Amino acid sequence: MKFESLIICVLAGFVVVNGYTQEKAIDTTLVNELQEVVLTATRTERQLSSLPLPVTIVSQETIKQSGTIRLNEILNEQTGIITVADESGFEGIQIQGIASDYILILIDGVPLVGRKAGNFDVNRLTVGNIKQVEVVKGPSSSLYGSEALGGVINIITEKPKSDVLSGNASYRIASYTQQDINVDIKQRIKKLGYGVFANRFSSEGYDLTPDTAGQTVNPFENYTFNGRLYYDFSDQFSLFLSGRLYTQYQDAGFTTNITSFEGDSEEQEWNSHLRLDHKWSDDLTTQYEFYYTNYNAKEQLADSSSGDIVSDSDFDQRLLRPEIRTTYAFKDRSKLTLGVGFQYDQLDRTFFDKQVDFNSQYVYAQYDTHLIERLNVITGARFDNHSEYSNQFSPKLALRYKITETLAAKASIGYGFKAPDFRQLYFDFTNSTVGYTILGYNVALEKLNELQAQGQILDVVVPESSLKVPLEAESSIGYNAGLTYKENRWNAELNFFRNDFKNLIDTRVIARKTNGQNVFSYFNFDKIYTTGLECNTNYRITDNIRLSAGYQLLYAFDKEKEKQIKNGEVFARDPETNQAVVVSRSEYFGLVNRSRHNANFKVFYDIVSAKANINLRLLYRSKYALFDTNGNDLIDDYDTSFVNGFAIANIAASKTFYENFTLQIGANNLFDYTKDNIPTLPGIQLYAKLNYQF
Amino acid sequence: MKKLSILFLVLSTVLISCSSDDDAPVPVPVKSEKISNLEAPQTGGQGQPVGGVFTKFDFETGKTTTSDTAWDIAFRGTTIAVNGGAVTGTADEPARNGNVGAAIVTGTFAGVTNAKDVTFGQDADGVFAIPTGSDNGWYNYAGPPTHIISPIPGKILVFRTRNGHYAKVEILSYYKDEDTSKDSKHYTFNYVYNPNKGDTSFE
Numbered sequence: 041m042k043f044e045s046l047i048i049c050v051l052a053g054f055v056v057v058n059g060y061t062q063e064k065a066i067d068t069t070l071v072n073e074l075q076e077v078v079l080t081a082t083r084t085e086r087q088l089s090s091l092p093l094p095v096t097i098v099s100q101e102t103i104k105q106s107g108t109i110r111l112n113e114i115l116n117e118q119t120g121i122i123t124v125a126d127e128s129g130f131e132g133i134q135i136q137g138i139a140s141d142y143i144l145i146l147i148d149g150v151p152l153v154g155r156k157a158g159n160f161d162v163n164r165l166t167v168g169n170i171k172q173v174e175v176v177k178g179p180s181s182s183l184y185g186s187e188a189l190g191g192v193i194n195i196i197t198e199k200p201k202s203d204v205l206s207g208n209a210s211y212r213i214a215s216y217t218q219q220d221i222n223v224d225i226k227q228r229i230k231k232l233g234y235g236v237f238a239n240r241f242s243s244e245g246y247d248l249t250p251d252t253a254g255q256t257v258n259p260f261e262n263y264t265f266n267g268r269l270y271y272d273f274s275d276q277f278s279l280f281l282s283g284r285l286y287t288q289y290q291d292a293g294f295t296t297n298i299t300s301f302e303g304d305s306e307e308q309e310w311n312s313h314l315r316l317d318h319k320w321s322d323d324l325t326t327q328y329e330f331y332y333t334n335y336n337a338k339e340q341l342a343d344s345s346s347g348d349i350v351s352d353s354d355f356d357q358r359l360l361r362p363e364i365r366t367t368y369a370f371k372d373r374s375k376l377t378l379g380v381g382f383q384y385d386q387l388d389r390t391f392f393d394k395q396v397d398f399n400s401q402y403v404y405a406q407y408d409t410h411l412i413e414r415l416n417v418i419t420g421a422r423f424d425n426h427s428e429y430s431n432q433f434s435p436k437l438a439l440r441y442k443i444t445e446t447l448a449a450k451a452s453i454g455y456g457f458k459a460p461d462f463r464q465l466y467f468d469f470t471n472s473t474v475g476y477t478i479l480g481y482n483v484a485l486e487k488l489n490e491l492q493a494q495g496q497i498l499d500v501v502v503p504e505s506s507l508k509v510p511l512e513a514e515s516s517i518g519y520n521a522g523l524t525y526k527e528n529r530w531n532a533e534l535n536f537f538r539n540d541f542k543n544l545i546d547t548r549v550i551a552r553k554t555n556g557q558n559v560f561s562y563f564n565f566d567k568i569y570t571t572g573l574e575c576n577t578n579y580r581i582t583d584n585i586r587l588s589a590g591y592q593l594l595y596a597f598d599k600e601k602e603k604q605i606k607n608g609e610v611f612a613r614d615p616e617t618n619q620a621v622v623v624s625r626s627e628y629f630g631l632v633n634r635s636r637h638n639a640n641f642k643v644f645y646d647i648v649s650a651k652a653n654i655n656l657r658l659l660y661r662s663k664y665a666l667f668d669t670n671g672n673d674l675i676d677d678y679d680t681s682f683v684n685g686f687a688i689a690n691i692a693a694s695k696t697f698y699e700n701f702t703l704q705i706g707a708n709n710l711f712d713y714t715k716d717n718i719p720t721l722p723g724i725q726l727y728a729k730l731n732y733q734f
Numbered sequence: 735m736k737k738l739s740i741l742f743l744v745l746s747t748v749l750i751s752c753s754s755d756d757d758a759p760v761p762v763p764v765k766s767e768k769i770s771n772l773e774a775p776q777t778g779g780q781g782q783p784v785g786g787v788f789t790k791f792d793f794e795t796g797k798t799t800t801s802d803t804a805w806d807i808a809f810r811g812t813t814i815a816v817n818g819g820a821v822t823g824t825a826d827e828p829a830r831n832g833n834v835g836a837a838i839v840t841g842t843f844a845g846v847t848n849a850k851d852v853t854f855g856q857d858a859d860g861v862f863a864i865p866t867g868s869d870n871g872w873y874n875y876a877g878p879p880t881h882i883i884s885p886i887p888g889k890i891l892v893f894r895t896r897n898g899h900y901a902k903v904e905i906l907s908y909y910k911d912e913d914t915s916k917d918s919k920h921y922t923f924n925y926v927y928n929p930n931k932g933d934t935s936f937e
Contacts, residue, residue: 474877476868498860549869554860555784558867609840611888618906619924620842620887671874671884 079149080174080194082408082418083183084367084375092416092440092450094520094535094574096121096175100198103167105644105655107692107706107727109212109220109241111165111195114173117657117690119590119640120574121175123162124633125720127667132159135177136537137570137596137634138190142458142514144180146194148282150313151187153357153385154335158461162193164286164309166264168210168222169237171198178518178537179456182420182436183379185402189456189516190539197268197282200226200233207734212704214727217244233270239263245291246722248714253295256719262288262307276319284311292339301350303341310334326366334358353390357462360384374409377420387462391469393483396462400426414442424457428465428482429513432457451521457513464511464545464562476557478547481511484561488551491559498552507550512564516541530579538571568631570596584646589639596634601674612678613670621678629665629675635685637662652695660687666717683717704729764936765927767796771910772921776811785825786810790817793893793901793927806834806895811919812873812883812908814864817896819856830856832896836863838871839890843904843924846890849934854894864891872905883908883918900934901927 076088076097088097096118108114112123115133124140125131132140132155141158144151145165152160167173173195180188200206207225214220219242226235242261249256269281286309293302316328334357341351363381370376380403388395406420421435438452460481467480468487479487485507491497522535544566551559572594579587604610605628611620612627630636637660644655662685665675675681692706705728712724772791778784788808792799799805808815808828818834821827835854839846855863868875872889876882885905893901903925910916926936 474875549867552865552867552870558870609888611840611842611886613885613887613906618912618922619904620890622842622888667876669876669880669882669884671886672888673869673874 076172078174078176079196080146080192081176081180082375082406083149083365083377083379084408086408089524089526090416090440092418092438093452094177094450094522094533094537096177098173098175100171102644103170103173105653105692105694106657106690107694107704107708107729108167111162111167111173113708114167115162115175115193117640117642117659118175119576120177120592120594120638122635122638122661123720126157126159126633128157128159129719130156130159131161131163131720133162133193134633135175135191136539136574136592137572137594137631138516138539139633142187142189142456142516144184144187144192146184146192147284147311148197148313149194150311150329150331150333150361151184151359152309152311152335153333153359154307154309154337154355155461156337157463164262164288164307165195166220166222166239166241168220168239168264169197169224169235169266171196177535178452178520178539179434179436179454179516181432181434181456182422182454183404183406185383185400185422185424185432185434186457186459186513189458189514189518189541197266198226198235199270200228200235203228203230205734208731210729210731212727212729215725216246216722218242218725218727220729228270231272233268235266235268237264237266237268239265248719248722249716253300254293257722258291258293260288260290262286278317278319280313280315280317282311282313284313285309292341293344300344301341302344303339303351305337305339307338308334308336323369324366326364329361329363329365331361331363332359355389356387357389358384358386370409372410374407377404377406377408379404385462387466389462392462392466393468396466398426398428398459398462400424400459416440416442418452426459429459429510432459432513432515446525446527448524449522450524451519453517453519455515455517457515459513460511460545460562474557475553475555477553477559479550479559479561481507481562484550488559491551491553496553496555497559498554500551502548502550507561511545511562512543514541514543514545514564528580530577532575532577534573534575536571536573539569541566541568541570544568565600567599568597569599570594570631570634584648586642586644588642588644591640592638594634594636594638596631597628598631598674601628610672610674610676612672612676615678615680623672623674623676623678627677629677629679632667632675633664635662635664637685650695651697652693654693655691657690658687659690661685681717683715686713686715686718687711688713688721700733702729702731702733704731761933762929765796765929766924767927768922768924769796770912770922772798772809772923774809774811774919774921776813776919783825784811784813787826788813788815788828790828793895793899793925794897796927802828803831804896806832806893806901807836807903809921813862813866814872814891816857816863816893819858819863821859822857822862823860833894833898834896835894837892838864839892839902840888841890842888843890843902843926846892846902847935847937849892849894849900849902849936852892852934854892873908880914882914895927898931899928900936901925902936 077085078088081093103114115121122134124134145160176192180192205227210222212220221240224237240263245255245257245259247255264286266284272278288307290305292305311333314330318326337355339353342349361383365379367377382401384399386397402424404422408418410416418438424432434455436454440450442448465480465482470477516539518539520537524533543564545562547560548563549558550561574592576590610623612623614621639660642657646653666681669679669681689710690708694704696702708725714723774789777786788810790799790805790808793806816834816836817832837852837854857863865871874884874886891903903923905923907922910920912922
């Protein structure tokens with residue numbers, strides 16, 4: 041505790057001192073703001089401000105100044121993006137109210153695999169060697185295919201530019217014995233460039249419920265290594281080669297009120313990315329890309345007293361993807377992009393009979409043009425031919441109209457899809473304590489027959505024919521429309537969004553077992569929508585003080601449930617009498633884990649004379665519900681799993697000294713807000729980081 | 735004094751009954767009751783074979799009973815048996831010797847006003863009239879982490895008793911004192927019983 045108060049005092053002192061020293065700050069010439077360039081939205085370099093799509097960029101500078109070390113931390117501070125743990129307990133990103141299952145995560149344009157119950161835990165990714173993070177909101181399946189319904193997050197690593205060896209080494213220590221060590225080196229020697237990066241991150245974890253046995257988050261340590269090589273064979277050919285390894289060990293032990301279990305979980309991820317850029321002429325370029333990734337997770341648990349192994353799970357996923365892209369630039373600035381690729385997915389895991397694989401072939405095209413001077417149009421489509429589900433055609437259209445030099449209107453519409461995943465098709469799992477069974481759709485009939493032969497089935501409640509029609513891909517149509525305003529000192533943007541989902545895959549009962557439990561399988565039925573608006577504004581009060589504010593309003597509902605409520609078919613229990621009452625439309629709260637309001641407010645202050653900066657970021661999230669508690673399969677005002685709205689303040693201050701050293705101190709969750717039902721939020725976390733750049 | 739008034743009551747009832755012999759009978763009002771903490775123990779479960787004696791309930795007396803014949807419905811764990819149809823084949827279940835029928839109707843308790851359009855089912859080999867399992871019959875099992883059994887709101891159980899009377903039941907809780915942090919297998923339910931034989935009304 042003393043250590044914590046000390047840091048707060050130092051921090052406060054820092055603010056005061058810097059406040060005084062700032063007075064004489066040299067009036068540097070107006071920093072010529074570099075135009076931010078986005079790659080993800082079109083797969084070509086485009087200025088952020090001229091894009092017809094809703095895109096968020098997080099720069100390396102913001103990441104560094106904010107003192108964040110994992111991707112989830114920095115994404116959480118962006119408007120309309122939050123990390124949530126769903127019913128499975130695993131964490132993922134939510135964008136425009138769309139769950140992690142439907143958000144594609146890329147590194148340098150290639151996809152990452154390894155999801156837990158559909159969630160991609162971006163905590164896995166360190167931000168130590170990131171040039172910028174690009175988030176494209178709304179469907180982008182027209183370029184990226186499956187999973188890109190709700191958005192695409194692309195992590196762009198930094199290219200070496202200088203022939204002087206440069207880099208940095210840093211050490212950061214924080215509450216909960218959290219330690220983060222980074223080493224990053226890069227150099228460009230004529231035709232050859234390279235980058236080497238290593239990160240170690242560890243923590244003792246934390247415990248939000250000290251009265252119960254076991255910790256909320258167990259101790260862990262992880263390592264990330266990344267080596268990148270750039271080579272220009274000639275003016276025409278250049279090569280990019282990247283290898284990345286991530287590995288984590290975490291204590292998986294836990295204690296229930298009766299027994300305690302001990303064990304470890306281990307994660308390992310390998311990515312290899314090879315790209316050859318071929319510049320035929322100034323107008324025509326082709327990229328040949330080869331990508332392979334392997335994600336492996338293992339967990340073993342044993343009863344502490346008896347030593348019996350109670351759970352031993354293994355998850356081994358591989359993805360191989362060669363792709364060729366060509367872009368032709370016409371005389372009038374228009375660009376045509378064509379791509380063709382092949383994807384091979386493979387998964388071997390516990391609760392699968394055997395290793396399963398998918399393969400798909402795809403082509404896509406995109407045309408980016410100015411119909412008239414003021415009107416930019418991007419139109420594109422992708423066709424995916426898949427071995428396990430029906431072919432997908434994903435078109436997209438986006439428009440931007442420049443009303444004045446400072447004001448523009450933009451609108452886009454696109455189709456997104458997510459292929460049924462391996463789990464939804466091949467799972468074969470029986471809960472050993474309760475006795476229910478979950479079967480993947482493709483194996484359901486066969487497994488059901490096996491269970492029937494064993495006399496475990498009481499009756500089958502769905503017609504057999506309904507298990508023979510292939511499962512459809514989940515899909516959505518996303519609409520975005522808004523205005524952007526940009527002048528020297530401030531900019532603002534407003535975006536209305538709506539995403540209409542259909543064929544969402546959920547479980548349903550297909551048979552009853554003689555033990556009174558059910559057999560579940562996956563099925564297309566849910567139709568949901570998320571709609572709302574987002575606004576962001578940035579204002580540069582002086583050259584050194586930046587303010588930004590963001591807000592997202594969100595409505596997320598299930599259309600079928602709305603219909604049932606309208607028909608008076610949905611009931612809840614009055615908490616006083618426990619008697620059933622009819623749920624009215626106004627009592628229907630919406631989908632789980634969705635907050636109606638999200639807001640953030642940030643101040644960044646550069647103290648040029650002192651080579652220092654300080655910032656404060658406030659984040660607010662209104663109330664949301666975790667799960668249905670009254671058996672009507674939806675969230676209504678009578679449910680008791682609501683998490684109240686809360687605000688978090690993060691503060692960080694950095695100062696550079698002796699040219700090469702930067703000391704940063706800060707506090708996350710300054711108000712020390714914790715709740716048992718927000719397991720991903722530890723209490724106040726203080727940190728100090730020393731960085732040496734060379 | 736008390737005895738006197740009881741005598742008076744009995745007499746007047748008899749008198750009323752006699753006097754109304756020739757007119758249409760005046761129906762006795764329906765009986766609304768709440769049963770709290772009806773224990774329905776079960777052995778086994780969680781993957782093991784289930785067993786244990788069912789707790790039997792008789793609508794006419796409004797009490798639990800150990801009688802082999804004078805019962806309408808019976809509880810064991812989340813399973814509800816009716817005294818009608820045939821044995822289902824589960825261990826330790828009572829013999830069926832009545833003609834009880836059961837149905838699940840969707841609505842609020844007050845909203846279910848009559849049983850005349852209800853189609854009743856009975857227990858049979860391998861099947862309970864009130865289906866077992868989460869979301870099949872009267873309850874929903876939340877699964878991890880809470881494992882709570884919640885009566886599905888809006889599921890009203892309607893019965894034709896062994897004597898040809900009609901009753902409706904709304905299960906309020908599966909936990910002792912309607913507190914999900916206490917022991918399970920304790921039923922609390924409201925019921926309305928029409929004492930007039932053959933009358934399907936619940937009002």
